[in-house]
Amino acid sequence: MTTKQEIEKLRQSIREHDHRYYVKNSPTISDRKYDALFRRLKKLESAHPEYVAPDSPTQRVGGKVDERFQAVVHPVPMLSLDNTYNVEEVRAFHQRVLRGLPDVRDDAIEYVVELKFDGLAVSLTYEDGLLVRGATRGDGLRGEDITANLRTIRSVPLKIDAAFCRRMELRGEVYMPKKEFARINTQRAADGEMPFVNPRNAAAGALRLLDPAVTAQRGLGIFIYGVGFLDAAADFQTHYELQKKLAALQFPVNEHNRLCKNFAAALALIEEFRDKRQDLDYEVDGLVIHLNSLDYRKKLGATSRFPRWAVAYKYAAEQAVTEIADIVCQVGRTGSITPVAELQPVFLSGSTVARATLHNEDEIKRKDIRVGDRVVIEKAGEIIPKVVRVIESSGKRRRPFAMPTACPECRATIHRGDGEAVWRCVNSACPAQLKERLKYFASRKAMDIDHLGPAVIEQLVDTGGVKNFSDLYVLKKDDLTSLERLGDKSAQNLLDEIAKSKSAGFSRLLHALGVRHVGQRTASILARRFRSINELQTVGYDELEKIDEVGPVIAESLRAFLEQDSNRREIESLRRLGVVMKERGGSPARDASLVGKQFVITGTLSRFTREEAKEKIQSLGGRVTATVSKNTDYLVAGTAAGSKLEKARQLGTAILDEEALRKLVERDGAA
Numbered sequence: 001m002t003t004k005q006e007i008e009k010l011r012q013s014i015r016e017h018d019h020r021y022y023v024k025n026s027p028t029i030s031d032r033k034y035d036a037l038f039r040r041l042k043k044l045e046s047a048h049p050e051y052v053a054p055d056s057p058t059q060r061v062g063g064k065v066d067e068r069f070q071a072v073v074h075p076v077p078m079l080s081l082d083n084t085y086n087v088e089e090v091r092a093f094h095q096r097v098l099r100g101l102p103d104v105r106d107d108a109i110e111y112v113v114e115l116k117f118d119g120l121a122v123s124l125t126y127e128d129g130l131l132v133r134g135a136t137r138g139d140g141l142r143g144e145d146i147t148a149n150l151r152t153i154r155s156v157p158l159k160i161d162a163a164f165c166r167r168m169e170l171r172g173e174v175y176m177p178k179k180e181f182a183r184i185n186t187q188r189a190a191d192g193e194m195p196f197v198n199p200r201n202a203a204a205g206a207l208r209l210l211d212p213a214v215t216a217q218r219g220l221g222i223f224i225y226g227v228g229f230l231d232a233a234a235d236f237q238t239h240y241e242l243q244k245k246l247a248a249l250q251f252p253v254n255e256h257n258r259l260c261k262n263f264a265a266a267l268a269l270i271e272e273f274r275d276k277r278q279d280l281d282y283e284v285d286g287l288v289i290h291l292n293s294l295d296y297r298k299k300l301g302a303t304s305r306f307p308r309w310a311v312a313y314k315y316a317a318e319q320a321v322t323e324i325a326d327i328v329c330q331v332g333r334t335g336s337i338t339p340v341a342e343l344q345p346v347f348l349s350g351s352t353v354a355r356a357t358l359h360n361e362d363e364i365k366r367k368d369i370r371v372g373d374r375v376v377i378e379k380a381g382e383i384i385p386k387v388v389r390v391i392e393s394s395g396k397r398r399r400p401f402a403m404p405t406a407c408p409e410c411r412a413t414i415h416r417g418d419g420e421a422v423w424r425c426v427n428s429a430c431p432a433q434l435k436e437r438l439k440y441f442a443s444r445k446a447m448d449i450d451h452l453g454p455a456v457i458e459q460l461v462d463t464g465g466v467k468n469f470s471d472l473y474v475l476k477k478d479d480l481t482s483l484e485r486l487g488d489k490s491a492q493n494l495l496d497e498i499a500k501s502k503s504a505g506f507s508r509l510l511h512a513l514g515v516r517h518v519g520q521r522t523a524s525i526l527a528r529r530f531r532s533i534n535e536l537q538t539v540g541y542d543e544l545e546k547i548d549e550v551g552p553v554i555a556e557s558l559r560a561f562l563e564q565d566s567n568r569r570e571i572e573s574l575r576r577l578g579v580v581m582k583e584r585g586g587s588p589a590r591d592a593s594l595v596g597k598q599f600v601i602t603g604t605l606s607r608f609t610r611e612e613a614k615e616k617i618q619s620l621g622g623r624v625t626a627t628v629s630k631n632t633d634y635l636v637a638g639t640a641a642g643s644k645l646e647k648a649r650q651l652g653t654a655i656l657d658e659e660a661l662r663k664l665v666e667r668d669g670a671a
């Protein structure tokens with residue numbers, strides 16, 4: 001390959017990875033590999049300046065603006081940082097700083113060392129004390145206006161002391177706490193949706209939702225780390241003082257930021273945080289070393305991509321070596337067969353790991369993973385570890401892994417669809433699938449049958465007592481007391497719960513049936529549109545497909561489900577046994593996001609009167625009260641909002657501006 005060809009190949013590959021990372025939020029290579037590609041390209045381009053082209057990825061700051069959001073031009077470009085992976089490179093950074101400041105003594109250079117949060121860079125603009133705009137970084141010059149979504153982050157002050165400055169633009173990183181990430185993925189799995197790969201992607205997804213009310217439920221956090229523009233900048237000499245001031249103004253500035261009197265002190269922190277970062281509730285992928293003096297920063301300036309006054313040190317992902325004891329296949333609710341590695345337990349990043357996902361057949365083939373192999377496993381942002389690679393061994397290996405030819409649970413045929421990575425068991429009566437479907441049916445957001453836990457479900461299926469959902473509704477006390485560890489009283493409680501679930505209503509029932517792609521939200525949209533499951537059964541594909549948020553994939557899946565004879569019979573049996581097919585109370589279902597939600601309205605609204613806003617909220621099942629308390633779910637804040645807004649901020653209540661309220665009620669069909 002000629003140099004020119006290599007350059008072109010690198011550019012193409014970097015563009016593809018940029019698109020996956022910034023636009024689709026699903027990167028396929030590690031940051032480290034990406035950086036290596038980038039560096040190689042830069043090296044070739046600087047050796048051959050004749051090949052440098054304006055469309056090379058090295059010639060812009062990165063990313064792409066999504067057309068669904070308004071573009072925002074950053075008043076000061078949002079640069080990124082040069083990443084380093086070893087202490088030598090950090091030393092080289094310090095040497096460059098020294099060379100750039102020839103009149104300054106080495107020991108007079110102070111640094112501020114901060115955690116490098118693994119999230120998304122955003123900018124927040126305040127004017128006369130009010131948050132007026134929030135934006136993504138985008139390509140560094142232009143970002144996307146995501147004000148409404150950023151406003152839902154509870155730690156973002158909407159209002160600050162106006163005396164501080166007329167105008168400022170802050171920079172920070174939005175992240176999803178690890179606990180929140182785990183909660184959301186559990187929920188997604190229960191709803192039959194793909195889990196997020198890591199907290200960063202989950203946060204990116206949440207920030208770019210078109211509905212701020214949904215963003216508000218994702219528990220995002222933010223740390224402010226810097227200033228883009230500040231008209232009071234002259235009052236500050238150092239980055240550290242400025243951060244102290246921002247913290248005093250109630251901005252979330254990270255508590256671990258450390259002022260270091262010299263470079264040696266900064267280096268020492270790299271080791272200190274290597275392990276400590278595991279104990280934090282947010283992902284930290286390295287440290288950022290900032291020059292403290294604002295005057296020195298100005299003197300050093302920036303290249304077209306990076307400031308010369310800061311550098312990022314990235315920790316390598318934590319890895320461990322262990323052995324694959326076995327590869328087993330799990331059967332999911334929809335029959336999907338997922339290979340999982342059982343490992344010799346090993347301690348990694350704060351916990352003992354005994355299993356790792358292998359994703360699917362192709363992934364195992366690509367990495368050639370076999371039972372008995374020694375492998376490198378890694379936890380990099382993801383909660384479930386993955387197998388990175390097999391360590392070469394000279395000994396004789398076992399045979400390559402082969403997917404089972406039949407369902408590991410029921411021996412039925414398994415099938416892999418065109419263009420799909422997943423094998424599925426085709427037997428809808430497969431006991432493993434049935435158990436998973438029953439767990440889903442009984443779960444809190446579906447039929448909400450308390451006491452029908454996994455142990456009871458196992459036994460009910462294994463003894464043949466329950467072959468489908470409707471069998472639950474003919475269970476007698478004797479059927480239950482004959483099960484292990486189920487006394488008379490527990491059996492009665494369970495029967496009562498099952499009976500109670502009959503009136504769960506259309507939306508919950510539809511969700512509980514577990515139609516592929518039909519989660520809680522889609523079920524509630526459909527339940528608002530049609531009167532009962534029986535009416536839904538009469539609706540054709542074309543009508544379904546046109547419904548907002550339904551579309552062809554869901555429409556197809558729903559049609560196929562409702563047309564299948566066994567499913568029709570099952571719905572009919574449920575109906576005969578007294579399971580209610582309509583929404584509770586006979587009225588159309590309301591969106592779960594407003595039923596039971598408490599609102600307070602404050603300040604002046606311009607689009608509608610307060611009374612109208614109140615009526616709209618109430619018509620969707622929400623309640624409007626006068627005072628903010630810990631029970632308040634949303635504060636609707638118009639202009640000139642005062643003490644209620646303050647109170648809501650203190651309590652961490654989700655705050656909606658008028659626009660966000662309008663979107664919320666319009667989405668629910670009331671405006």
Ligand code: IVH
Nearest residue numbers: 079080081114115116117121173225288312
């Ligand atoms: S300072 C001119 N401080 O890391 C850019 N960045 O690789 C100055 N980041 O784009 C950035 N934590 O999104 C800074 N404490 C921190 C950070 C931080 C995370 C992100 C930020 C930036 C990227 C640089």
